């Protein structure tokens with residue numbers, strides 16, 4: 441008979457934490473306050489930084505990969521970028537690809553072996569805004585120790601990541617003071633689409649058209665930012681308290697990032713699923729105060745799902761995409777076109793809740809882990 445485990449004592453909220461739960465702000469005051477934050481300026485900056493990124497990438501020339509497949513890796517929002525890139529590689533460039541959080545490649549690299557036995561060695565692409573996240577550095581070190589070629593995509597090409605990358609794609613013009621990733625995410629996503637559709641898929645059918653489509657999308661960036669702010673302000677006016685983001689394929693990664701942005705900035709509950717998964721349990725949480733947003737194109741099944749959520753009391757909408765998507769263009773267009781609206785939504789709700797989006801609770805711009813002695817050698821002197 442197993443002993444009954446002691447219940448984990450609820451950690452009493454310290455009095456100062458209770459005082460820290462700020463009072464919500466009225467709508468207009470909140471939007472005006474949001475527009476004074478670094479996070480707002482950085483979301484809006486993508487209207488200028490995306491065209492600059494595109495110009496630099498075009499001048500750089502494509503990255504060719506001799507490897508048959510690619511492992512994308514990163515942490516936090518950068519892990520969702522890895523998931524976006526892997527879905528784009530397999531879906532749009534027809535190249536096998538995987539996305540792992542950097543901690544998995546660092547701590548369980550043996551799980552790569554079944555893939556390598558069948559597909560050969562992958563190109564390992566490490567994604568990092570800061571270029572100094574410990575897990576990412578350890579993951580690329582591990583890959584190199586196993587004889588794999590590593591490419592780093594970063595906004596800080598001079599950061600420690602340069603020591604563990606065989607090749608660097610740098611976006612030094614994309615700078616962010618705020619903790620959460622906003623225009624850095626949008627620019628790194630554009631660079632990954634360029635890497636996958638232009639370089640890694642070099643010569644694949646449709647790659648040229650896809651790159652031309654990306655170039656058009658970049659030209660539309662200012663309009664996407666303006667439209668995104670309008671849509672986000674309209675959603676925020678309803679003060680949703682529960683968020684469900686739905687996306688298929690590469691858009692699922694963007695849905696996961698949208699949920700993370702809301703949680704990081706406002707600490708409101710936010711979830712992400714492939715669209716039809718919602719009925720298989722999560723819709724139990726949908727009701728009045730829920731905002732359900734479907735990214736990308738919607739067929740009859742997705743429209744029926746949205747209508748069901750409205751009957752449950754939610755506000756349910758499709759986050760449309762440029763005409764290319766309507767005209768049967770690449771569905772991943774929506775990924776790039778949707779980002780400003782999703783980022784502004786998180787920002788506006790955070791400020792309405794009286795939070796400071798530039799200094800989100802418990803978070804830092806980069807996670808740097810203390811060095812620990814090797815397992816089994818704890819307590820021994822590691823002076824060196």
Ligand code: F1P
Pocket residue numbers: 514515516517518567568569570571572573576619620621704803804805806807
């Ligand atoms: C980025 C990241 C962010 C997260 C937080 C901690 O790491 O994980 O996604 O919002 O700011 O850092 P990186 O891209 O710099 O490696």
